[in-house]
Amino acid sequence: MRKTTILVITILMGTLGLHAQKCKQPYPVGKHLVNTDEAGNNIAMESYDILTFFDNDPKKGSPDFSSNYEGINYLFSSAENKSKFDDAPTRYLPQYGGFCAVAAYFNKVEELQTYSIYQVVDGKLYFNKNEKAHAVWVKKKPEKIIKRADKNWNCLVVELGLDINEPYVEPASIK
Template structure:
């Protein structure tokens, strides 16, 4: 291998590593292949309209390398004033899954606001189980999340057998 190829390969590897590292730093955000959070639902609408509402590609904001959509500029602007208040807990992963020390995707229609925070669940069946002991599940989830958030769903599953 000549010096020119070595420099090119080293540069390419450095760029690749930087991209992977930047993704890994926000692995705690659940988004689809297009970086869309909550399957396009407006996270502010859960608070202001008390229901899940699909957002518009016209009104977006980014948080933790995920794109959030909103029904209006007003909702987007409200989100931008306090992203941690309006973003779903546990990066948008299933609250019951986090209580089980796992990361599951969510159904945006399986939701609840508890203590001023938005929680999503895998589906409505899982949500029924989670709702049986919200306070207890939250205590367990809060204990699990700091370590879990740095893992992929596959790593969490492998770790927990």
């Protein structure tokens, strides 16, 4: 019995060690993983104007004010917001491609069930997929969630991300 327990612990530790080592890679240049519409139009964030989240007043964008960044279409509610995004897109992009931050903490990619559960931390936009995920976000503290999710996200992009030079289609494993 003791030998079996030690063997199981050793195998688990080895697996966890390999996983931790794998996730120490830098962000993969030339790949991305972004929350886009299911219609295949490559429209990010269900057409929400991502800048309006920073003002705590989320609004849908319009095709009249759109920008394409790395093959993904972003819609804005005004010419002013489009211009701000065009001047500094990485400043406004949601973290973890607009997927759930708590899922990234657990080394997963999960679609949002709502766009009403979000938080701006240190000038960066984070989403939680539902109330249950948000409860984890609050309980474990955003700083802890972000630190681990940042490390995990690089591996998730390596594993599931797509080449930015190819037409973007959200991976089937996420839908």
